[in-house]
Amino acid sequence: MDSGRRQFLRWATALSGLVSAALVGLPSLRAFLSPGTRRKATQRWVKLGEVEQMEPGAPIRFDFTESVQDAWVESRVQRGVWIYSEDGKSFTVYNGHCTHLACSYGFDKDRGIFHCPCHHGLFELKTGKVVDGPPPRSLDTLETKIEEGFLYAAYVDFRAGVPQKLPVA
Secondary structure, three states, X not given: OOHHHHHHHHHHHHHHHHHHHHHHHHHHHHHHHHHHHOOOOOOOEEEEEEHHHOOOOOOEEEEEEEEEXXXXXXXXXXXXXXXXXXXXXXXXXXXXXOOOOOOEOEEEOOOOEEEEOOOOEEEEOOOOOEEXXXXXXXXXXXXXXXXXXXXXXXXXXEOOOOOOOOEOO
């Protein structure tokens, strides 16, 4: 075998090894480093309605739909919140999921409490504190603001089944 051909095979082998290492190594390196470069999530303010239209002393269920991106798949998800105000000026907005297993809960008018039908968790209307059942913490409250007569809430989902209020990324 002549030396020109041998030299060519050495270079071709080295180049193909380098390309193979880059094809495997770069995605691995990106996956390893990506949590450190992830952008912070921005607050999602949801417009809940006119303050004047909300009846004081009665909780209101508000459902909305939002688009969620999971890798390359975009889907629409229905979310819900409960709005409560004693005076019509200051509002408490609860995330619509029970803190036990993230089931959707409702309001029991007869007893004046929130009731989760999954495992019969009961919560106070005014504070969201657990009255009875397995939920590990009070209902999750959301940050609110009033702008130009409209009530907004910064929607966040929280981990279910744990005593700490931990946001889900």
